[in-house]
Amino acid sequence: MEHSGALQLYGNASVSYTIDAMVRTDVELMLQVKAGDDESFNLLLQKYRTPLVNFLFRMVKEKATAEDLAQEVFLRVYRARKQYSPSAKFTTWMFRIATNLALNSVRDNRHRQTDVSIDVPLEEDEKPVQLPTREMRIDEHMIERDRSEFIRRTIQALPEKQRVAVLLHKYEEMDYAEIAKILDCSESALKSLLFRAYETLRVQLAPLVGQRSGEGRQ
Amino acid sequence: MTTTKKCEDVSKQLIAYLDRRANSADRNEVEAHLATCGACHERAEEFRQMFGVLDALPTVEPSLGFDARLHARIAEEPRSRWFGWMIPHPRLAFALALLLALSVWTGDLPRATSNGEAATAATEQQDFEAIKDLGVLENYDVLSKFDALSEVPAEPSPADQQAKPVNDQNPDQPPATQE
Numbered sequence: 001m002e003h004s005g006a007l008q009l010y011g012n013a014s015v016s017y018t019i020d021a022m023v024r025t026d027v028e029l030m031l032q033v034k035a036g037d038d039e040s041f042n043l044l045l046q047k048y049r050t051p052l053v054n055f056l057f058r059m060v061k062e063k064a065t066a067e068d069l070a071q072e073v074f075l076r077v078y079r080a081r082k083q084y085s086p087s088a089k090f091t092t093w094m095f096r097i098a099t100n101l102a103l104n105s106v107r108d109n110r111h112r113q114t115d116v117s118i119d120v121p122l123e124e125d126e127k128p129v130q131l132p133t134r135e136m137r138i139d140e141h142m143i144e145r146d147r148s149e150f151i152r153r154t155i156q157a158l159p160e161k162q163r164v165a166v167l168l169h170k171y172e173e174m175d176y177a178e179i180a181k182i183l184d185c186s187e188s189a190l191k192s193l194l195f196r197a198y199e200t201l202r203v204q205l206a207p208l209v210g211q212r213s214g215e216g217r218q
Numbered sequence: 219m220t221t222t223k224k225c226e227d228v229s230k231q232l233i234a235y236l237d238r239r240a241n242s243a244d245r246n247e248v249e250a251h252l253a254t255c256g257a258c259h260e261r262a263e264e265f266r267q268m269f270g271v272l273d274a275l276p277t278v279e280p281s282l283g284f285d286a287r288l289h290a291r292i293a294e295e296p297r298s299r300w301f302g303w304m305i306p307h308p309r310l311a312f313a314l315a316l317l318l319a320l321s322v323w324t325g326d327l328p329r330a331t332s333n334g335e336a337a338t339a340a341t342e343q344q345d346f347e348a349i350k351d352l353g354v355l356e357n358y359d360v361l362s363k364f365d366a367l368s369e370v371p372a373e374p375s376p377a378d379q380q381a382k383p384v385n386d387q388n389p390d391q392p393p394a395t396q397e
């Protein structure tokens with residue numbers, strides 16, 4: 001069975017950690033970190049490393065890169081602990097850091113590959129860099145791993161802002177207000193961003209619908 | 219089936235409707251329209267299926283060394299930050315540092331004076347320069363507010379007895395009053 005929620009259990013040894021982290025809110029934990037309690041930092045790490053690594057893995061191409069970036073996020077959270085003030089949700093702050101790092105990484109990588117002028121602003125409406133689907137066969141016997149890869153690449157081909165919006169909305173299950181803060185846009189702008197993204201995904205993922213189990217009625 | 223203005227409005231609310239984040243007024247509006255419009259009903263169904271496909275994306279686990287690597291990086295942070303883990307209270311850390319500094323200072327003094335006449339003005343000056351570099355001793359306000367030291371002038375401890383000759387020789391410049 002798969003958990004789609006943000007919080008995951010990490011085996012028996014860590015269950016007490018997870019329960020402790022659930023009892024205290026993120027803001028409480030972060031205020032403890034600010035006061036010098038590094039054990040609270042470890043609780044936040046336990047709670048968010050998997051969601052963060054997954055978010056970043058879906059933003060960038062390599063898992064190793066995603067882990068490097070996730071490390072950087074936690075490091076920045078730790079470095080900023082003395083200045084932390086609970087004016088925003090902890091996840092808003094953390095995923096904002098993660099989003100900025102991921103977008104910078106994607107842009108750096110793209111500039112290295114294609115020599116695109118740095119002056120050209122990257123709008124969310126830009127054309128996808130590559131169509132992921134070409135070389136992949138879609139048929140009934142498509143193995144599970146290819147299926148996952150197909151979905152991942154389809155998401156990665158979305159314009160970057162749409163991609164962030166989908167990942168936070170679908171996989172982190174954040175509400176519109178929080179995603180809008182992370183993306184620094186209005187809620188109505190976010191809604192149309194999401195609508196366009198899901199329109200694209202609806203079309204591109206249509207070949208996968210009804211392939212496996214009874215999700216789709218065909 | 220014709221696409222109307224209503225269809226456009228509803229399709230923009232479909233995502234929120236399907237993920238159950240729409241408020242109830244919007245929900246009723248969308249449901250009423252879906253009940254009468256085949257095109258929008260079909261589109262809603264396609265979105266639902268698309269969400270089902272997205273659900274199939276597996277979650278990856280961070281590699282086993284992730285935490286250890288992070289802890290190592292944090293340990294490398296400047297000013298040995300993990301020291302704060304052992305002493306969570308800054309005041310306690312300060313007090314310990316102060317006591318350590320004082321014990322080093324008073325511990326060194328007998329050695330200087332036991333050389334008899336070697337305790338010249340020059341060596342005093344050297345000692346004094348060394349003391350000046352101990353940041354914690356520079357702030358007299360902090361020292362005077364520090365409970366453990368408040369009784370020192372009235373009731374000198376044995377350590378202070380040993381320190382006294384030096385102070386007597388140089389009464390105008392006790393280290394603590396140094397600006």
Ligand SMILES: [Zn+2]
Nearest residue numbers: 225255257258
């Ligand atoms: Zn309609």
